[in-house]
Amino acid sequence: MAKRRRVRWDRVFVVFGPLLLLILILSFSCHHRETDDSGSDQPIVTNQSVESSMAAETSPDAVPAAVQKPLTICIDAGHGGNDSGATDKSAEENADKKEHKRLEKDDNLNLALAVRDAFHTKYPDVQIIMTRETDVYVELQERCDIANNANADFFISLHRNSSTTGSGVEIWINNDSMGDNTWDKLMAEYIMDWLDKVGISERRGIHYGFREGDGNYESNNYHVNRYTNMPSCLVEMGFMSSKADNRNFDDHLYEYADAIADAMIELLEDKGLYPVKALQ
Ligand SMILES: [Zn+2]
Known part of the structure; x- marks a missing residue:
């Protein structure tokens, strides 16, 4: 046993x-x-804390605790620093007269700051992310990264047209949007309508792809339209070479800024996405 x-x-x-x-x-x-x-x-x-600290900086009361994330729009002022963008050729020719040389980068920044301020004043619950707020050079991909990392909902790039002939406003969107009513196209149309209400010399329409696509414009895209993860458009706010467009730009800068903010909000209201509803 x-x-x-x-x-x-x-x-x-x-x-x-x-x-x-x-x-x-x-x-x-x-x-x-x-x-x-x-x-x-x-x-x-880390991103969330960065985002909420940015929200606190830009609009202290904007984010109710019940809302997961504020509606976020990234405003991109084209060019900057040693990249001047387009210049006003007529001013260049008159350089001997010591006229102020008009640079696209300055116009873009002035409009971008005005758009930011328009949102802050009229729609303080919208969080605005800027790719630049001063005269600095920012790589195209860095501009996309800023918007993507902030998880922005929309991206609006502001430029002025570099072509030597022509006048008016045109808006460029990703060529993937062709043929249907994607958000890119919608936001471009709303912005164009609102700018037109303020008054522009010519409504040149919504374009797909990239102007300098070796004859086939739709074969390429503007970098910021292609590499941002959210609906985006690139607004060409009149021609640097057009006296009428330059006068419009200077006379209506703040109205254009309000128009861009109002356009985005009207689009979101029409889609039932604004005001942002608190999550249950
Ligand atoms: Zn430009």
């Missing part, structure tokens, strides 16, 4: 030893995976 009860530890080890080893390996790999998950969560948490 005593013999039958004796535990054979060597057999116990042979049978359960590998099982214990397996359990140890499995628990270690689970723990490792958990660590990985929390690691990949890290940047998202």
